[in-house]
Amino acid sequence: xxxxxxxLPRSFYARPVLQxxxxxxxxxxxxxxxxxTTTGIIVEAEAYRGPHDAAAHSYQGRRTARNEVMYGPAGxxxxxxxxxxxxxxxxVTGSVEQPQAVLIRALQPVHGVELMAGxxxxxxxxxxxxxxxxxxxxxxxxxxxxxxxxxxxxxLFVADGSPLKVERSARIxxxxxxxxVDKPWRFSAAGNAYVSRRPGKxxxx
DNA sequence: TGAATGATTTACT
DNA sequence: GTAAATCATTCAA
Numbered sequence: 001x002x003x004x005x006x007x008l009p010r011s012f013y014a015r016p017v018l019q020x021x022x023x024x025x026x027x028x029x030x031x032x033x034x035x036x037t038t039t040g041i042i043v044e045a046e047a048y049r050g051p052h053d054a055a056a057h058s059y060q061g062r063r064t065a066r067n068e069v070m071y072g073p074a075g076x077x078x079x080x081x082x083x084x085x086x087x088x089x090x091x092v093t094g095s096v097e098q099p100q101a102v103l104i105r106a107l108q109p110v111h112g113v114e115l116m117a118g119x120x121x122x123x124x125x126x127x128x129x130x131x132x133x134x135x136x137x138x139x140x141x142x143x144x145x146x147x148x149x150x151x152x153x154x155x156l157f158v159a160d161g162s163p164l165k166v167e168r169s170a171r172i173x174x175x176x177x178x179x180x181v182d183k184p185w186r187f188s189a190a191g192n193a194y195v196s197r198r199p200g201k202x203x204x205x
Numbered sequence: 206t207g208a209a210t211g212a213t214t215t216a217c218t
Numbered sequence: 219g220t221a222a223a224t225c226a227t228t229c230a231a
């Protein structure tokens with residue numbers, strides 16, 4: 001069991017969002033649930049820069065009940081529901097009144113693979129378990145209960161991992177955001193099979 | 206009170 | 219390649 005895994009200090013999150021997003025690659029995401037513990041290496045993340053980012057929920061200072069947690073202190077989880085069927089898991093970064101967050105887009109499963117497979121209704125050998133933001137939430141059993149959870153607590157947190165080679169590319173799934181689509185604010189582990197989409201080519205319409 | 210839409214996934218043509 | 223599934227949140231009235 002990964003007893004050595006401990007939450008990263010809040011200072012890890014209390015930095016500019018792009019630094020945190022890049023720093024996440026190669027780190028471990030850990031969720032201790034009643035069913036068991038699941039962990040995975042973060043291989044893909046995207047930065048959402050708040051008021052200056054048309055793709056962010058907090059664009060132009062929009063502040064609602066949903067994104068309120070992004071305006072709080074760093075090191076908390078921002079979990080929300082989209083498309084009527086999928087959750088997205090984010091790490092709140094920056095500081096109070098800076099609505100920035102890092103979207104975790106893909107993981108490489110490490111511990112609890114069979115538990116993930118069961119939740120996903122897939123074989124444990126599938127590379128399909130956690131290679132997408134909605135998929136990893138299902139595999140890790142992350143849902144609205146985890147919104148505003150303290151990532152420095154014992155249940156759901158990021159722990160240190162091995163450094164990986166990081167690639168930058170444009171973000172995904174935000175075609176509605178105009179010029180911001182081209183911003184290279186997506187970070188992924190170079191050559192990792194669990195990255196949701198290959199960097200280099202942008203999604204075409 | 207009602208209508209539109211989305212930080213996606215999956216299946217189908 | 220395109221489209222459907224499906225509902226909380228958001229915005230307009």
